[in-house]
Amino acid sequence: MTAKVIDGKAFAAGLREQIKLQTAAMIAQGITPGLAVVLVGEDPASQVYVRSKEKQTRETGMNSFAHRLSAEAPQAELLALIEQLNNDPAVNGILVQLPLPAHMDEAAVINAIRPEKDVDGFHILNVGRLATGQKAMVPCTPLGCLMLLRDLLGDLSGKSAVVIGRSNIVGKPMAQLLLRDSATVTIAHSRTRNLPELCRQADIVVAAVGRPNFVQGDWIKPGAAVVDVGINRTDDGLVGDVDFAAASQIAGAITPVPGGVGPMTIACLLASTLTATARANGLPDPEGLTP
Incomplete structure (x- = not known):
């Protein structure tokens, strides 16, 4: 058996086209969504990522606002900028690129970002709302994973899912989103006992543990859906948290690295910006862009 390779790049391109159409409809009503991205410091990887966000924001028809501070900037300067953006009606979404310098x-x-403008979904109020089943801004990577799984499997109700990873950015919100779709969810991590056995019972495995090729092929239940969130730089190039070559011989479907989950993250950031804009203006949530 050879798994279907889930093309996140193609899915993200289609998602951006949906966002572009819905953005145009909003602009026709006199409302232009705006995303502000703040970069502190000169980390090369962050700079590339931020430029890509700015480019894709403009391509969908939204306004893009870029703010860059030096790595030595005091925290008070960053907080003052966030407060300015909180109060700017042209800005519907605010994203502060992580990681931040050690002194911040x-x-x-x-938590200084206004929750309704927190398009990363990291504000403590959004975390709490997601956990309690309320309307919330949702972290972009887990939202992208959920969209891919829904597209692949349709109804997730009753599916057994194992999420490997317990970070606030991916693991925990991913589990909450799967619970919302009535999957039966186990949160595991690198110290979980009998992890291979847990995975072998799962219809869905989401790997977000940050270790190259950590999940072995023989951990996968035949026909399962495997979503690999990991991006690890090795001597052999970029690899995920799953041994792709081995797992793809057993799984029913699997995301590659690169080209799987990665392209979904920025597309979902734009989706969240559109959602934030709609909510700020008393409009219904954009169709197909929210959990």
Whole structure:
């Protein structure tokens, strides 16, 4: 058996086209969505990522606002900028690129963003709302994973899912989103006992543990859906958290690295910006872009 390779790049391209159409409809009503991205420091990977966000934001017809601070900027300067963006009606979404320099308190910065403009979904109020089943801004990578799984499997109700990873960015919100879709969810991690056995019972495996080729092929239940969130730089290039070559011989479907989950993240950031804009203006949530 050879797994279907889930083409996240193609799915993200289609998603961006949907966003572009819905953005045009919003602009026709006199409302232009705006996304502000803040980069502190000069990390090369972050710079590339931020430029890509800005480019894709403009391509969908949204306004893109870029703000760059030096790595030595005091936290007070960043907080003042966030407050300015919070109060700017042209800005519907605010994203502060992580990681931040060591002298800054990441939680304090995230929680300074107004929750309704927190398109990363990291604000403590959005985390709580997601956990309690309320309407929330949702982290972009888990939202992208959910969209891919729904497209692949349709109804997730009753499916057995194992999420490997317990981060606030991917693992925990991914589990909450799967629970919302009535999947039966186990949160596991690198120290979980009998992890291979747990995975072998799962219809869905989401790997977000940050270890190259950590999930072995013989951990996968035949026909299962495998979503690999990992991006690990090795001597052999970029690899995921799943041994793709081995797992693809057993799984029913699997995301590649690169080209799987990665392209979905920015597309879902744009989806969240559109959602935030709709909510700020009393409009219904955009169709097909929310959990």
